[in-house]
Amino acid sequence: MKLQTLLSYLHDFTAYAGENPDISSIEMDSRQVKKGALFICIKGFTVDGHDFARQAVENGAAAIIAERPLDVDVPVVVVRDSRRAMAVLADAFYGQPTHKLHLIGVTGTNGKTTTTHIIEHIARKAGKKTGLIGTVNVKIGDHAYPTQNTTPESLLLQRMFKQMVDEGVEIAAMEVSSHALHMGRVHGCDYDVAVFTNLTQDHLDYHGTMDEYRNAKGLLFAQLGNRYDHKRPKFAILNNDDPASQYYKHMTAATVITYGIETDSDIMAKQIEIAPNGMAFDLVTPYGTVRVRTKLIGLFNVYNLLAAASACLVSGFPLPVIVEAIEDISGVAGRFETVDEGQNFTVIVDYAHTPDSLENVLRTIRQFAKKNVYVVVGCGGDRDRTKRPLMAQTAVKYADVAIFTSDNPRSEPPEQILRDMEAGVPGARYVTMVDRKEAIRYAIGQAEEGDIILIAGKGHETYQIIGDRIMDFDDRAVAREVIKERRGIC
Numbered sequence: 444m445k446l447q448t449l450l451s452y453l454h455d456f457t458a459y460a461g462e463n464p465d466i467s468s469i470e471m472d473s474r475q476v477k478k479g480a481l482f483i484c485i486k487g488f489t490v491d492g493h494d495f496a497r498q499a500v501e502n503g504a505a506a507i508i509a510e511r512p513l514d515v516d517v518p519v520v521v522v523r524d525s526r527r528a529m530a531v532l533a534d535a536f537y538g539q540p541t542h543k544l545h546l547i548g549v550t551g552t553n554g555k556t557t558t559t560h561i562i563e564h565i566a567r568k569a570g571k572k573t574g575l576i577g578t579v580n581v582k583i584g585d586h587a588y589p590t591q592n593t594t595p596e597s598l599l600l601q602r603m604f605k606q607m608v609d610e611g612v613e614i615a616a617m618e619v620s621s622h623a624l625h626m627g628r629v630h631g632c633d634y635d636v637a638v639f640t641n642l643t644q645d646h647l648d649y650h651g652t653m654d655e656y657r658n659a660k661g662l663l664f665a666q667l668g669n670r671y672d673h674k675r676p677k678f679a680i681l682n683n684d685d686p687a688s689q690y691y692k693h694m695t696a697a698t699v700i701t702y703g704i705e706t707d708s709d710i711m712a713k714q715i716e717i718a719p720n721g722m723a724f725d726l727v728t729p730y731g732t733v734r735v736r737t738k739l740i741g742l743f744n745v746y747n748l749l750a751a752a753s754a755c756l757v758s759g760f761p762l763p764v765i766v767e768a769i770e771d772i773s774g775v776a777g778r779f780e781t782v783d784e785g786q787n788f789t790v791i792v793d794y795a796h797t798p799d800s801l802e803n804v805l806r807t808i809r810q811f812a813k814k815n816v817y818v819v820v821g822c823g824g825d826r827d828r829t830k831r832p833l834m835a836q837t838a839v840k841y842a843d844v845a846i847f848t849s850d851n852p853r854s855e856p857p858e859q860i861l862r863d864m865e866a867g868v869p870g871a872r873y874v875t876m877v878d879r880k881e882a883i884r885y886a887i888g889q890a891e892e893g894d895i896i897l898i899a900g901k902g903h904e905t906y907q908i909i910g911d912r913i914m915d916f917d918d919r920a921v922a923r924e925v926i927k928e929r930r931g932i933c
């Protein structure tokens with residue numbers, strides 16, 4: 444594709460003098476540049492991509508997109524925001540793949556991974572080839588690929604969408620993080636359906652205030668229905684029980700469909716029964732009411748099921764297929780996942796790492812707990828510090844034994860993070876152990892028959908970031924090892 448053809452998709456850039464080279468690829472990393480590439484200079488959080496423009500040219504870049512003029516021997520096109528420009532250029536370069544997919548975006552503080560997995564499961568039941576993008580992995584059909592971000596950078600994202608289209612994917616569900624919306628990673632995406640799960644405190648290290656965080660999420664609904672193909676119906680699926688939905692209703696030009704449990708909504712769950720091994724509820728929809736049973740547990744999962752069912756109904760899937768899928772879906776990796784080595788107490792690993800999600804999971808556990816509840820919990824370093832005392836408060840409020848420990852301390856001293864947690868619970872009883880394995884060993888060592896241990900925060904993650912080292916650490920594997928150790932098998 445010629446550079447000028449690509450630039451015709453951008454609204455705002457300075458004209459440049461010189462050639463109109465053929466662009467063979469687009470890269471944001473100078474080390475990946477090959478002959479004929481368009482190199483996009485991104486100002487990162489650690490380094491500035493503009494500093495690598497020369498290296499990119501040496502590696503064969505045919506042109507550069509930058510936020511300032513650069514002294515190199517290839518055309519330099521100056522844009523105001525190269526990250527946003529990259530989203531538009533990547534979309535154009537890969538043939539606007541999201542126009543060819545039925546794309547469902549899910550945003551919200553909690554429940555994105557679970558909701559996208561349920562949507563994927565329903566779509567598969569309906570006989571569709573599916574794509575999935577999110578925290579756990581990227582899936583194209585049956586193939587899973589590892590991923591670094593919940594919502595990858597636009598270049599990677601559009602490449603994956605192109606691969607999905609090439610491989611015959613018809614419907615893709617993706618998690619859309621507030622960071623991605625704010626940074627413009629999804630700027631080029633053409634959503635058919637956008638889903639909101641909920642808004643509670645998280646990521647204030649990045650967004651600063653809850654209003655900013657809420658507005659960042661709102662960008663998904665603001666972009667829906669205002670872009671590209673106006674002939675296709677667009678739907679905003681909003682959780683009517685969450686006050687933030689009122690804002691999003693006013694921000695979107697799409698058709699709004701609401702779901703809820705407490706507030707009168709288009710799609711509702713009624714007569715909810717929650718048991719230790721599953722739930723049942725009346726799924727009330729404009730197409731009729733059906734009593735559904737599911738293996739998922741917790742009121743929060745009723746919301747996730749409602750969100751997914753609503754997205755799938757507006758996507759044209761028949762209600763019986765949706766019900767069948769809900770009835771046979773099992774859990775998502777690291778979300779309320781039990782570790783069963785035949786021990787006489789229960790061990791649950793859950794990704795809960797916000798005060799709200801921790802509260803939801805602990806409240807669910809409390810509903811069934813006949814004996815003691817233990818929680819092993821920490822807070823991430825270099826992330827929202829205001830969460831730390833709140834997480835500690837939630838832990839001591841709902842658990843009989845709270846054990847505070849490390850959870851990806853990153854560049855911060857883990858002891859400092861623990862002190863921040865402890866500051867939220869003066870006078871309360873808790874145990875502090877920097878070493879996460881020791882903390883898990885302590886809980887498992889103390890547990891008696893019928894007790895429940897929640898190991899919170901890391902879920903599916905298989906690493907622990909300490910300083911600049913990424914070490915292998917999987918709560919599930921550690922719990923298994925320690926249970927066997929306790930039995931004296933190891």
Ligand SMILES: CC(=O)N[C@H]1[C@@H](OP(=O)(O)OP(=O)(O)OC[C@H]2O[C@@H](n3ccc(=O)[nH]c3=O)[C@H](O)[C@@H]2O)O[C@H](CO)[C@@H](O)[C@@H]1O[C@H](C)C(=O)N[C@@H](C)C(=O)N[C@H](CCC(=O)O)C(=O)O
Binds near residue numbers: 491594
């Ligand atoms: C803070 C943040 O968002 N950082 C993201 C950012 O990294 P960065 O800014 O540090 O990048 P950088 O290393 O400074 O590099 C800047 C530029 O120079 C280029 N470069 C660099 C070196 C070189 O030799 N040559 C070169 O060209 C790089 O390719 C890049 O284009 O760009 C990277 C590539 O896209 C992202 O993976 C990375 O996400 C990190 C891992 C991250 O933790 N992000 C979090 C905050 C995030 O985005 N989280 C959300 C939601 C999470 C949730 O809901 O829980 C998410 O969507 O993941």
Ligand SMILES: Nc1ncnc2c1ncn2[C@@H]1O[C@H](COP(=O)(O)OP(=O)(O)OP(=O)(O)O)[C@@H](O)[C@H]1O
Binds near residue numbers: 555744
């Ligand atoms: N709808 C919900 N409301 C509140 N808490 C939830 C909800 N769904 C899941 N949770 C809790 O939050 C944890 C994370 O769930 P999930 O991975 O689906 O959310 P997420 O939005 O993808 O999270 P993240 O943005 O951190 O990747 C779960 O392990 C559970 O404890």
